[in-house]
Amino acid sequence: MFKFSNNKKETISNNVESTSGQANKSKSYDNEISLLKHNQNSIVNRLDSKIEEASFAAENLISLTNNISQNVEVQMGSIEKVINEINNYSALAEEVFASTENSKQIADQTVEIAKGGSEAVNNSIQAMKDIEEAVEGSKQVVKELSIKASNINQMLAIIKDIANHTNLLSLNASIEAARAGEAGRGFAVVAQEVKNLAQRSAESAGKIAQTIEEINVCIEDTIIAMSKSMSKVVEGTQIANNTVEVFNNIINAVRMTSNVTDDINEAVSKQTNSLEEIITSAENMNTTSEKVMGMVESASLNTQYTKTSLNLLSNVSSDLKVVSHKLLDKIICENKENIELKTYISEAPLTYDPAMAFDQQSAQILYNINTGLLLIGSTGEITPGVAKSWYVEEDNTTWIFNLRKGAKFHNGKEITSEDIKYSYERLLSPALKSPNSWFLDQIEGADDFNKGRTREVSGIRILDRYRISIKLSRPYSGFLLNLGQCVCSILSKEDGQKGKLTGCGPFIMEKFDKDGCVLTAFNEYFGGSPYIDKIVVSYNGAESVKSFLNKECDFITFEDKEKMEELSSAKVSGINLTSVMGTYYAGFNLHSNSIFVKNPSIKKAINYAVNKKKVINELLGGMGEEAKGPFPPNMVSNDYLDGFNYNTKIAKELIGKTPAARTNEKLKILMREDNTTLFNRIAEYLINDLKEIGIECILQRVSSGDYLKPESINKADLFLSRWISDTGDMDNFLQPMFNPSNYTDFTGYNNIDVTEAMDKAKEIINPQKRMQMYKDIQNVIIEDTPWVYLYHPQVGYVAQKGILGLRVSPLGIVRYDDIIVEHK
Template identity: 25%
Template sequence: MKKLSVWVIVLTFVLGAVLAGCNSNNNTTDNGNTPAGNNKEQAKEEKTAEAEAKIVMYNNTREPTSLDPPIGFDQVSYDVVNNAFEGLTRLGKDQKPEAAMAKDWTIAADGLKYTFNLRDGIKWSNGDPVTAADFEFAWKRLLDPATASDAAFLAYPIQGAEAFNSGKGAADGVMIKAVNEKTLEVTLAQPASWLINMVASPAFFPVHKATVEGNAAWAGEAATIVSNGPFTIKEWAHDSELKMVKNDQYWDAANVKLDGLTFKMVNDANTAYQLYSTGELHTTGSIPADLSDQLFAEKKVTVEESAGVAFYRFNVTKEPFKNANIRKAFVAAVDRQQLVDLVLKQKQKPAVAFVSPGLIEPSGKDFREVGGDLIKFDAAEAKTLLDKGMKEAGYTTLPEVTLTYNTNDVSQRVAQALQAMFKDNLGVDVKLANKESKVLSDEQKKLQLQLSRSSFLPDFADPINFLDGFQSTNPFSRTGWVNAAYDKLIKDAYNEPDEPKRFQMLHDAEKILMDEAPVLPLYFYNTVYMQTEKLEGVVRHPFGFIDFKWTDLKS
């Protein structure tokens, strides 16, 4: 009995060891703690969940300049910022401003005092409450000369704003005041009928004070960005893609249908089209020129009204563009109709002035229609103006001219087309140079370039937004151009309560701008894109930026 018992015990241990060995080899991970089958199942579930998630793939063309609201003053930056942050108002589906962080507001009878009442329960993505003090801090930071924001001039209607931004006043003199956590008071120096529309612009979005003050580079990486909009930034592979996820702290999260967004940075139209064709993009605005006619004919491209203008800036502090007639000669030498028809091929309208169509006057007419065509293509006139300008400047030979454009295939084609037009219509050999957008912008600001590519997209629907940037003190100008009469007209327009008189001042200002020619308008923007039928509710604002808040992705 004892001997038999021993063998039973031995066999029991051996069998247990074998079974344990089988379990060790097949059902546990290397560290023996988690079942491998569970691990595989979890990975499979995660992969399935990721595939089923509503993630919109969108081509934003290139790396944002900055995701700091007062700094990233361009479309590729603000298209991201507009979905990660939110202001007191937000442009709605109907393009009109609606309540956002502010639940409502009141305007004093004289149009000078605005009182915004914030919603209850609004939060930052880290859970902190969004308060009126966040807006006071952000708006004064926008105006702080140390911030050096190109968008600061937008806030000049606020009392004390221009003085502070120009170094002639203090922050305390800016009439933006958080009365309490839920109330923001703003006092204007003069009525600004566009203010409610304007504060929907990313330049006026709040920023999280502790984050901004605790880290000067806070807006440079996904991990350090605290936002308050429909989406938050999860990952940012610079110059490649930026991933956003739904912000569960957002006050209106119940109406956000997407799980997230991926902003691709593909700066070549052909590559973007291929990604769209293979389903790696749900929508793209990059239409290859060589396929444009076919895609339009097949009705695969959508065209919508938009606003803004593509143009070149002359540096009037550098030869030969110190002379106005030489600048006007270059303006007259450009066949804009040929440019949009044969080079761009995306149904744009040739620019006939600086302010684009779509802005309605008090009379109900379009500002552009009333203002008429202020520039035109005329090769003979261009040559006459060049000869006249060269005599005035004392040139027997025109100094060398370099046209600088930002690095992408569309800007390159436009630059090459203009180079050919200047040769054919003026007999001038123009050199071309390309630079990355950030470098080009920096060199423009320092007045280091002769003739360089630019664009303007309006922040709100009023012609003053197009024109005030060329005041001699405005950092947006980047031309070195100074005209006292122009400056006075813009200043007077800001102070004029009579709307018909104000619009006439703006027409007069635009005529001076075109006659002095510190800029060379090329074409007015439209919105052209391809989009999968699965994608619904993308809002592309003519006077604003793309918005995915109401977007849905059907299966």
Template identity: 25%
Template sequence: MTNKIRLLLATAVTSLILISPALADNMLRISYPEDPKTADGQMTSDSYTLPLNVFDRLIESETTSPGQSALVSGLAEKWDVSGDGKTYTFHLRQGVKFHDGAELTADDVVYTFDRMLNPKTKALGTDILTFIEGAQERLDGKAESVSGLKAVDKYTVEIKLGQPYAAFLALLASPQASIYNRAFTEKAGDQFGLTPETTNGTGPFILREYTLNESQMLEANENYFRGRPKLDRLQVRVVADSETLRLLFETDEIDVFDLDYAPTQTPYFYGNDKWKDLVRSGPRVGVYYYNINQAKKPFDDVRVRKAFQMAIDRQTILDKNFYGKGKLEDGVLPRGVACYAPAAPIAYDPAKAKALLAEAGYPDGVDINLQQVSSWSAKWSDMNQIIQAQVAAAGFKANIVTTDEAAFLAARKVGETDAYTQVWSADFNDPDNFFYTFFSESGSKVRAYNNNDPEVFSGVEKARSLTNPEERCKLYQELAARIVDKDAAWVPLFSLDHSYVVQPRVKNFVVPWNGWSDMSYYKVEVE
């Protein structure tokens, strides 16, 4: 469907942008920096507000306290896992209705996951299901269905994995695992999720209006199986400019101001007598880090890598670039992720770093490259310039190399980038989301770490299949110590706080545990 056609469909609701506070009554008004383009969680990798509010999942990841979460029952009332960790049996709640009145059945679940793995769908995020037996054959177009998916009866789903994977339940709580109705979705075809008429979930809110690049309006689902939301409506306005967003918030046209969308406004709101007590903050579950490519000299020497770790004043970067709103991280996992435990602090010690460089054969210092991408946010170039100045005291003569994104990604894929800084936010609450991504044998290469440590590779693989939580967490903590201390394979920098400012009328607002700004608004209330 073209943008022109979608705009024509939405002309009747363009006036909703002008809704006044007086008419907002029991409506929560939030913002999003760009149009989500779809409500279909299978077709987006970064816009989850609609999927999290319009649909449900078999299991939900619920925020229990700041930066903490727990897996709770969703569309599946309960589940069983076989002794070998390979067969999951989900028992669905009976009587759950989609927004069009159809009842949820096991066939809908099987259809949803098969749809995602069907190569014709061209779904994103299919890796959440690749552990299912037969998933790869389906993705490769070699099978007409997924052998590991089975509707045992109307309300029972059996999912068989090719091998045990301890993070599988956490993956099923991700927005991409939202469940769809077979008949409705097949009828909607490639238009599914693009308009209110082609969107149908079981979630707490129903998508009623969608004005491209302007707003979406969601309405309370009166028949929601957990109970009707306290809100009557949820309005999502597209506001790209941070100054405009602040103006809308301060004139009471927006109820929730996400400081992730306007970080430069942080000092203003934290220091403002009117707003400072209405700031809601919690850990953003993600870690800023500096990559070190061991395949490139001088970083092939562990002493040089240790020196680089100690030459960076991380607290200064956190204070200068992020207003001090965060916490230094010293391991692989940031606070808030399952199995997190505080690690031994990495000291800022340029004198010791300089001595290590001399010991490694560089008494007069050493040249290194720091890489950045031209199209990325200015915050990355700012951080590179700060680090360039900081590491000079230890003897690192840093040259900042700028490249375009395509060239960077191509070089990283084959393990050939220079050192670079980035952030990784939790997609699902499991250590595997971090350890496997960066330090598995495949991840270490395609992320350009080249930390070729067989013990780390085998440990990361072993941890994926461990079913004993305590044993698994202990292994991850041992791996983190080896990666950061012994191998000095990267420089963990810090995790940030995620802060929101809310209007006084907003109640029961809880900062989501995850690494995104997207959240379910089911439990939020307004007065």
């Protein structure tokens, strides 16, 4: 701040002091003017850069609008073709309807003819039956004739016997007549005649017998023929019966055909009505497309106007830049002193390698010294980074990125497509074993490269020095957000091959040690040089408020109640709060064999036992919201969830229903060696809450740096951690913690249904369907209970007077290059 004296009394005795005071005022004035000159120059340069980015965006929009216009024209042509085809199909459907009516009439006629044929066959069957009866009667008559013939044979046998006896009597009579002599001569004549008669009778009986024999033969032949006729009649009757069945089948089939025809008629009728509705809808669609075409043309025209306005604005900005520089050159003052600010983060970063970072502290530093192909804005949206523009090809999987020409690394080398390819393949390298390789695993060929099966990622293709193509294995709605993460930062290939990490962010890491780091402004940063020359970051977060109140630091962020109360007690003004897309949780080590981990009911009991509201009020000063599940409510609304509300009665009942829980086993909780951390204080509340329901705890202590390593987590049953969203994308939030292929799945959670659902959800474009999918996934995770769901945090931040531009993004990150010092 600058102070000016209002005391107009001057004496000779204080001339020296007055001269000294004037000198101090002059120096202060020079410092203020030099600071204003610096800020003015930086603002003009950054304004010019932002206008250029807006121009890039307008060009993208123009290109996109033209593509939409072309696609709408194609769509309109397709709709007209569809209408024509539907009309043709409608006419065909009417012909089918008419044909099915004719088929129905023919089927009815066929039924009548088949019925007539069936009646004729029935008559034939009846005639066959009559013939069968007649033949059977004739057969009986013939049999009776055969019997009569047999009787005649018997009678002939008698006649033959009589003739034989008569012949014998005639012989005896002749003998007796001979004895009688002359007296018996007449009797002899009679005897001779009797003999002759007997012979003729015998001869006639023989002939009759022969005739009867012949008749019997004929009778037998007749009977055989009649039997054959009977079998043929029976066979004919069977064939006629089969013919009746065939006719009946024909009738049934024709009737079924008729029924099917009726169904076809009804379906065709409905289809015709539907086609008429489709035609109406298609015509409406065509009309709508024409309106859309008009709107697209209007949007294209307005976009061109925007482009023209941006060009004019760019010209004005260029003129402003020239005039401003000339004006600033006219202002004579001493050279500006370097502006140095001091701040704190809660603890030391785990790494300075962006590919290996997964903690919030590392992200805070890395976001300021590195930059990606794209950037995440202060509100979580995508903005241009090293890429000035980008678009996706028609396959919806191939992205083309156009790089800024002249953008530089901290070593002064220009950023090219080679550096992009190197940085992404380094992140995916099997030798590096990055815990963040999953950020790029949707790129085609990434998995093969990561498993050492190929020497490069097939989906990353250099088109030229300033253009690169990235092809995904399938569409993924959150891909661009992933590219804006610090883990996907672009590093210099030239330095990287020498084992040095050189970024291209707004600040350069000047030095660092276990206590803090110093960041200096990179004046050739493509987004415009930062306002601040140097940022000194201390890792001793416990001292942040004390240092701020003593004016030893310039701005701080905080998350706990004590810091809020300390600042409020000191009547510090300008305290701000912002909700962060994050969650604090106590994770179960699902590899543990403890009853507290293996039994689902006990895990739920532990959730009910923890008084989350008390933690939020007493530890955070209300800077948080009770967690009902893993998702923060500003990402996925939790209104539909019941959650595990604090209820010791339910907790005890759940444990009481589990006899195995009534043992002397104790719950092992992993603790950090530094007792001042928020995590340890939360753990103390949790331990006391569990004691209330009969669960005793023992502590396993490790250093903060080793806390989240697998070998540390495996020493315990429960550990405390947090997750802050990298992108604001739901898939990006869940995958690290609940996909077993990711290093950051610290609990060891593995539910194949959840993994498959997450893979499907990332491809869904419809926002409502996508949101519902993630709600369903969250329900499954809550039921599985891999965590004790604690709270979703809010972050407080405050700056000394004269410092502007301090903001905390929903991801919990402060961009140091946005901070301006108005006066010191």
